Structure formats: structure tokens, C-alpha cells
Amino acid sequence: MNICIHFQKQLDFFRVNDKPGRQFNYALNRKASVKDIIESLGVPHTEVGHICFNKQEIDFSFIPVSQGILDVQAVSPPFNVGLPSFLRPQPLKRIRFVADVNVIKLGRLLILLGFDVIYSSFYSDEEIADIAEKENRIVLTRDTDLLKRSKIIFARRIRANLPYDQMAETIRFFGLENRISFFSRCTACNIKLVTIEKKDVMHLLEPKTKQYFNTFFQCPHCKTVFWRGSHYDFFKKQISALGISINH
Numbered sequence: 001m002n003i004c005i006h007f008q009k010q011l012d013f014f015r016v017n018d019k020p021g022r023q024f025n026y027a028l029n030r031k032a033s034v035k036d037i038i039e040s041l042g043v044p045h046t047e048v049g050h051i052c053f054n055k056q057e058i059d060f061s062f063i064p065v066s067q068g069i070l071d072v073q074a075v076s077p078p079f080n081v082g083l084p085s086f087l088r089p090q091p092l093k094r095i096r097f098v099a100d101v102n103v104i105k106l107g108r109l110l111i112l113l114g115f116d117v118i119y120s121s122f123y124s125d126e127e128i129a130d131i132a133e134k135e136n137r138i139v140l141t142r143d144t145d146l147l148k149r150s151k152i153i154f155a156r157r158i159r160a161n162l163p164y165d166q167m168a169e170t171i172r173f174f175g176l177e178n179r180i181s182f183f184s185r186c187t188a189c190n191i192k193l194v195t196i197e198k199k200d201v202m203h204l205l206e207p208k209t210k211q212y213f214n215t216f217f218q219c220p221h222c223k224t225v226f227w228r229g230s231h232y233d234f235f236k237k238q239i240s241a242l243g244i245s246i247n248h
């Protein structure tokens with residue numbers, strides 16, 4: 001049995017080395033779900049936004065049993081993970097990420113923007129999938145095969161090579177500009193900082209810091225003290241240069 005498959009242009013990233021192009025006949029000699037079929041052709045399910053079979057919307061579990069046209073469309077940005085969709089009926093209540101080992105710098109940058117991100121150099125693919133499922137986290141990775149795991153529902157296969165560009169890609173893809181809370185979280189612990197009185201941290205500060213700064217924050221876990229010094233201004237300039245607006 002043959003089905004005709006049509007991949008939307010936006011999915012070329014995953015299919016650029018494949019010969020058949022965007023529209024082709026596919027010999028289906030086995031009982032297979034559309035998730036299996038689509039992923040066997042290089043596209044992880046997490047990047048798919050809509051699927052139709054003979055113009056009728058279907059989900060990943062659909063098994064074609066007759067000839068027809070399978071139309072596969074990409075998730076289109078901004079991807080609001082807080083809204084239910086046909087393919088993802090259970091939306092996320094909170095924006096939280098788990099970053100794969102290949103995008104750890106991206107993970108740290110997103111924490112600087114105030115997002116809840118966990119990462120470790122030691123997570124296996126299986127652990128990342130388990131974390132995504134149990135903690136309802138969005139997976140960020142450059143490993144396409146990782147995203148073929150069924151436990152992962154929300155994800156982004158990061159395209160950009162450099163961490164700052166990856167950060168801009170993530171913010172734009174998930175439409176998060178309004179949710180940035182700059183320098184509100186400890187990058188080491190991924191915990192929200194609390195305001196602390198200057199007098200309580202005076203003994204920890206260099207003379208110039210004492211002289212020029214009055215507002216201080218502390219990580220409740222590791223006790224590191226933060227203030228909005230030159231590193232803050234540097235980071236803010238980098239973000240602005242990427243065209244991302246920060247309100248505060």
C-alpha cells in the first residue's frame with residue numbers, strides 16, 4: 001500500500017539530506033502509527049504541529065489502513081505551550097525547561113533571564129525524557145533522536161550554534177519576551193533570588209561595591225550575593241543586540 005506524504009517546507013531542516021523531497025509516495029508495508037512513519041523519515045514528533053490524513057486532522061497514534069495523503073505541518077512559532085492543541089491536549093501550566101548536555105550554556109543564559117531550567121552534564125537521554133514527563137518540562141537539545149521519545153511532549157531542537165543565538169531562538173520560538181525576569185534566579189541553583197538588606201551583606205562586599213550599589217539579592221540555597229554591576233549591564237547589552245526587549 002502506498003500513501004502520499006507531504007512535509008511542510010518548515011520541516012526541511014530535518015529532511016534536507018533525504019532524496020524524496022517534500023512530497024513523495026511512501027510504501028507502507030507494515031502496521032505503523034503516523035508518529036513512527038514521520039520519525040522514520042527524520043522528523044521528531046515534537047516538531048510537528050498538525051497532521052492530516054485525507055484532510056482530516058489526526059493525532060500521532062493514527063494508523064493508516066488505506067491509501068491517502070498524509071500532510072505533516074511544523075509547529076509554528078510563537079509556540080504557546082500553555083494552550084491545548086489537537087496533538088498536545090494537555091498544555092503546560094508553567095514554563096520550565098530541561099537542557100540537554102549539548103546546550104548547557106543556553107540553559108544558563110535562560111536562567112539569567114529568570115527561567116526555571118535544570119541541566120546536568122550527566123543526564124542520559126532516558127533521564128531527560130523521564131524528567132520532561134514527570135516535571136512537565138520543555139526539552140531543549142541539539143540531538144534530534146532524543147526528541148523521538150514518546151515521553152517528551154514539548155521541546156525545541158535548537159538550530160543556532162552559538163549560545164546567545166540559541167537563547168534568542170528559544171525566546172522567539174516559545175514567545176517568551178514578556179516573561180523575562182532578568183537576573184532574578186541563581187544560575188548555580190536555579191532558585192529565585194530574594195532581596196537582602198545591604199547591612200546584612202556588608203562584610204561580604206568589596207569597597208567599591210559598598211560605595212556604588214545599594215540593592216542586593218541573595219540565593220536562599222548557596223547564599224551567593226548578587227548586585228546589578230558591570231556583568232549585569234554587559235548581559236543586558238548582549239540581549240538588546242539580539243533584538244530582544246527587556247522591560248526591567
Ligand SMILES: [Zn+2]
Binds near residue numbers: 188191223
Ligand atoms: Zn545558588
